[in-house]
Amino acid sequence: MAYERSVLSSLKASQFRCFDSLRLTLEPGVTLFVGDNAQGKTTILEAACVLLRLQSPRASQLGETIRIGHDACAIGGSLAESELLLQYSEKAGRKLRLDGETQRRSADYLRASELVVWMANDDLALVRGGGEGRRRYLDFMAAQLYPAYRPALQAYDRALRSRNFLLKRDASPRWAEIDAYTRLLAQHGEVLTRHRREVIDRLAPYAAEAQRQISDRDEDLRIAYEPGTTSGDAADDLATELIARRDEEFRKRQTIAGPHRDDLSLAVNNLPAAKFASEGQQRTVALALKLAQSRLFLEMRRRPPLLLVDDVFGELDPGRRNALMAAWPADSQKLITTTHLHWLDDRFASAAVITVTGGQVAPANR
Amino acid sequence: MPVDYPFPVKALIQQLKRLPGIGPKSAERIAIWLMQRGCEATAPFAEALNAAGTEVSECDVCGFFATEAEGCAVCDGPGRDHAVLCVVEQPTDILPLERSGAYRGHYHSLRGKISPLENVGPEDLRIAELIGRIRDGHFAEVILAFSADVEGEATANYLVEILSAFDGVRVTRLAHGLPVGGGLENADELTLYRALEGRVGLR
Numbered sequence: 001m002a003y004e005r006s007v008l009s010s011l012k013a014s015q016f017r018c019f020d021s022l023r024l025t026l027e028p029g030v031t032l033f034v035g036d037n038a039q040g041k042t043t044i045l046e047a048a049c050v051l052l053r054l055q056s057p058r059a060s061q062l063g064e065t066i067r068i069g070h071d072a073c074a075i076g077g078s079l080a081e082s083e084l085l086l087q088y089s090e091k092a093g094r095k096l097r098l099d100g101e102t103q104r105r106s107a108d109y110l111r112a113s114e115l116v117v118w119m120a121n122d123d124l125a126l127v128r129g130g131g132e133g134r135r136r137y138l139d140f141m142a143a144q145l146y147p148a149y150r151p152a153l154q155a156y157d158r159a160l161r162s163r164n165f166l167l168k169r170d171a172s173p174r175w176a177e178i179d180a181y182t183r184l185l186a187q188h189g190e191v192l193t194r195h196r197r198e199v200i201d202r203l204a205p206y207a208a209e210a211q212r213q214i215s216d217r218d219e220d221l222r223i224a225y226e227p228g229t230t231s232g233d234a235a236d237d238l239a240t241e242l243i244a245r246r247d248e249e250f251r252k253r254q255t256i257a258g259p260h261r262d263d264l265s266l267a268v269n270n271l272p273a274a275k276f277a278s279e280g281q282q283r284t285v286a287l288a289l290k291l292a293q294s295r296l297f298l299e300m301r302r303r304p305p306l307l308l309v310d311d312v313f314g315e316l317d318p319g320r321r322n323a324l325m326a327a328w329p330a331d332s333q334k335l336i337t338t339t340h341l342h343w344l345d346d347r348f349a350s351a352a353v354i355t356v357t358g359g360q361v362a363p364a365n366r
Numbered sequence: 367m368p369v370d371y372p373f374p375v376k377a378l379i380q381q382l383k384r385l386p387g388i389g390p391k392s393a394e395r396i397a398i399w400l401m402q403r404g405c406e407a408t409a410p411f412a413e414a415l416n417a418a419g420t421e422v423s424e425c426d427v428c429g430f431f432a433t434e435a436e437g438c439a440v441c442d443g444p445g446r447d448h449a450v451l452c453v454v455e456q457p458t459d460i461l462p463l464e465r466s467g468a469y470r471g472h473y474h475s476l477r478g479k480i481s482p483l484e485n486v487g488p489e490d491l492r493i494a495e496l497i498g499r500i501r502d503g504h505f506a507e508v509i510l511a512f513s514a515d516v517e518g519e520a521t522a523n524y525l526v527e528i529l530s531a532f533d534g535v536r537v538t539r540l541a542h543g544l545p546v547g548g549g550l551e552n553a554d555e556l557t558l559y560r561a562l563e564g565r566v567g568l569r
Contacts, residue, residue, distance in 0.1 A: 107554045147555030158516045162482045169482070177480065177488060180524035184516060 006080035035356035041337035115305035123286035152191035206292035228261025429475030
């Protein structure tokens with residue numbers, strides 16, 4: 001069955017990282033970006049990601065993406081029938097336009113946008129690295145599925161920063177003030193916890209299936225939600241727990257429980273993947289998580305997401321490469337970066353190839 | 367030395383630049399506009415400025431704008447309900463509430479909201495004055511009318527706790543809801559979410 005989707009048919013950027021001016025036409029199927037390292041390939045995918053989702057997998061602040069020596073950047077593109085434009089300057093902040101009309105609320109802009117899955121070689125850190133990367137993975141996914149998630153996350157982060165600041169500031173913490181934020185954490189944290197739990201529950205069977213497909217073996221991947229509270233999840237519980245563990249917070253001078261300490265546990269054949277899985281198995285887990293995300297988007301929104309695949313292909317052995325191509329959503333538009341094309345075969349006959357050298361792009365001869 | 371504006375013009379530009387939302391270009395434009403119209407424009411302007419600076423002060427009780435001659439239009443005004451007190455962040459928040467016509471009680475402006483990241487704590491706000499008013503007054507209800515952001519909500523939480531010491535006083539806050547006249551399709555998801563959470567029974 002064919003799904004409804006929006007194709008990103010063009011992408012433009014100016015003063016964005018290494019690009020003075022970038023103008024690209026993109027294929028509805030696959031567009032390949034070829035070039036050595038540090039030439040700007042990843043930046044192209046980042047621009048697409050920022051344009052569609054208003055966040056970058058590489059930068060926490062949009063200001064970091066402005067080309068050195070400039071004070072503003074812009075990214076634009078045609079998505080289906082709509083023209084998207086994002087402008088960012090240190091002075092005026094972020095401005096969004098949809099078909100030339102200024103959008104005051106990001107939710108209105110995002111409603112016209114498309115779902116995105118980001119796959120990268122360093123996804124291995126999802127398995128080997130700390131919980132922060134896994135929380136970012138969950139946040140990126142949940143924010144695309146639940147409109148209430150992003151505002152809750154922003155409010156939670158701000159309340160958490162205020163609370164931690166108050167815990168550190170005074171020799172004798174002022175609990176009345178701190179508790180004003182405790183209730184806010186509980187209230188917004190409840191939204192995060194509920195949606196994270198639902199996402200992980202729905203994701204689990206797809207992740208397990210993808211692990212079997214890619215490994216072509218009976219590898220059993222189990223993922224589970226590990227709440228950052230001892231008691232579980234309900235809103236009252238977090239407030240109660242924080243108040244009960246006041247002595248500990250006084251010693252550590254930080255908020256010791258809540259969704260900012262959530263994690264996603266990953267086990268292969270019943271053993272924690274970070275410690276006991278082989279490197280090959282870990283790479284498979286990282287891929288499986290991203291494939292599961294695509295499948296979940298298909299299931300929940302009935303739309304194939306735009307796949308941004310950064311430097312993954314050249315690094316995979318032929319077995320995993322084939323399995324990935326068999327398992328990813330066939331209807332998805334794909335932007336793929338790679339340092340070489342030796343793996344390219346007939347399956348990419350209709351793909352466009354673009355070379356990227358020193359912040360310049362050009363169509364390639366194949 | 368290249369020629370520049372004479373001193374009085376430069377001094378005026380300097381003062382204008384200090385105003386919120388006015389940059390060097392706008393300051394220059396406003397100054398020139400005034401100069402070209404001469405005394406006819408500057409005299410009433412100066413008079414109004416002076417009067418605003420010398421005659422208007424903050425009402426000791428509610429924090430709204432008051433004058434020597436007329437006192438505070440809210441506290442000294444006729445027909446006020448002395449049983450309700452509405453707490454707001456800024457004195458300017460009082461005007462929209464007044465215009466709504468739905469409220470005839472008293473007000474209390476805090477002159478800000480708690481915001482540790484911007485170094486504003488409860489002691490920087492008019493909270494002691496608020497407590498004094500509730501202790502000495504006969505308020506049956508205190509309405510918290512703060513903005514729906516993290517700082518506004520934290521300030522409300524803080525006050526709820528402190529005001530729980532006053533037994534006979536009911537503490538409420540404004541509802542989050544749909545804008546009047548707007549269809550559901552125009553409301554953002556968070557507003558809808560909160561409107562659903564705060565839904566009202568009809569029977």
